[in-house]
Amino acid sequence: MSVGQRLVEVRGRVARAAIQCGRKPEDVELVAVSKTKSPDAVRAAYAAGHRSFGENYAQELVAKAAALADLSDLRWHFIGHLQTNKAKVIAKHAYAVHTVDSVSLARELGKRVAAELRRESMPVLVEVNVSGELQKSGVEPKELGEILEAVRAQPSLRVRGLMTVPPATDLADARRAFEALADLRDAHGGREALPDLSMGMSGDLEIAIACGATMVRVGTAIFGERL
Numbered sequence: 001m002s003v004g005q006r007l008v009e010v011r012g013r014v015a016r017a018a019i020q021c022g023r024k025p026e027d028v029e030l031v032a033v034s035k036t037k038s039p040d041a042v043r044a045a046y047a048a049g050h051r052s053f054g055e056n057y058a059q060e061l062v063a064k065a066a067a068l069a070d071l072s073d074l075r076w077h078f079i080g081h082l083q084t085n086k087a088k089v090i091a092k093h094a095y096a097v098h099t100v101d102s103v104s105l106a107r108e109l110g111k112r113v114a115a116e117l118r119r120e121s122m123p124v125l126v127e128v129n130v131s132g133e134l135q136k137s138g139v140e141p142k143e144l145g146e147i148l149e150a151v152r153a154q155p156s157l158r159v160r161g162l163m164t165v166p167p168a169t170d171l172a173d174a175r176r177a178f179e180a181l182a183d184l185r186d187a188h189g190g191r192e193a194l195p196d197l198s199m200g201m202s203g204d205l206e207i208a209i210a211c212g213a214t215m216v217r218v219g220t221a222i223f224g225e226r227l
């Protein structure tokens with residue numbers, strides 16, 4: 001199947017999942033995760049009408065942004081762990097960052113985005129480690145208030161919400177993680193303060209949407225297996 005055909009399928013999955021829980025399909029943004037895939041794969045998705053793409057390594061995002069600079073309305077979402085020393089290139093090339101996970105990163109990113117003199121503030125989400133797995137990135141739930149405050153202190157950044165990557169164990173654990181993220185949002189000002197929840201991937205996007213996801217990050221189901 002082509003990337004275009006797969007996109008049609010995934011958009012169908014997103015729409016059905018939204019309708020099934022009484023939500024509108026257009027309230028869930030599909031971020032096509034193109035990590036490890038070629039610029040040509042991104043072009044194929046673009047040709048099929050897609051505009052939002054996700055990358056989780058700064059160098060790879062920069063290289064693809066350069067290779068695809070002619071597609072001026074393409075939006076790169078950074079979804080990987082962001083090192084402070086990469087904040088500058090991400091400020092330049094990314095539309096949004098889903099993975100702010102420290103006060104120092106919020107400050108550095110804010111400063112770098114301000115220096116880019118962008119027309120609009122950068123949408124950012126705070127990544128939360130809701131399952132408490134040791135090797136996982138993201139802030140602990142008890143640190144969330146402090147990080148949100150640090151992002152809000154940066155005029156160049158706009159807090160959009162929370163993001164999580166669930167444990168890779170099973171769908172029941174994924175659901176628990178998604179519910180925990182939604183509960184955390186409620187505890188920190190609700191939809192008004194944090195409109196977006198970035199959660200759900202190829203294997204669990206329906207569950208994430210049922211739990212309130214407004215952004216799903218889908219790689220394999222669109223671009224095929226990664227080698």
Ligand SMILES: *Cc1c(COP(=O)(O)O)cnc(C)c1O
Nearest residue numbers: 033056079201202217218219220
């Ligand atoms: C790779 C990745 C995805 C996409 O995962 P698939 O299972 O291929 O859909 C989503 N989110 C993050 C943070 C990723 O690194």
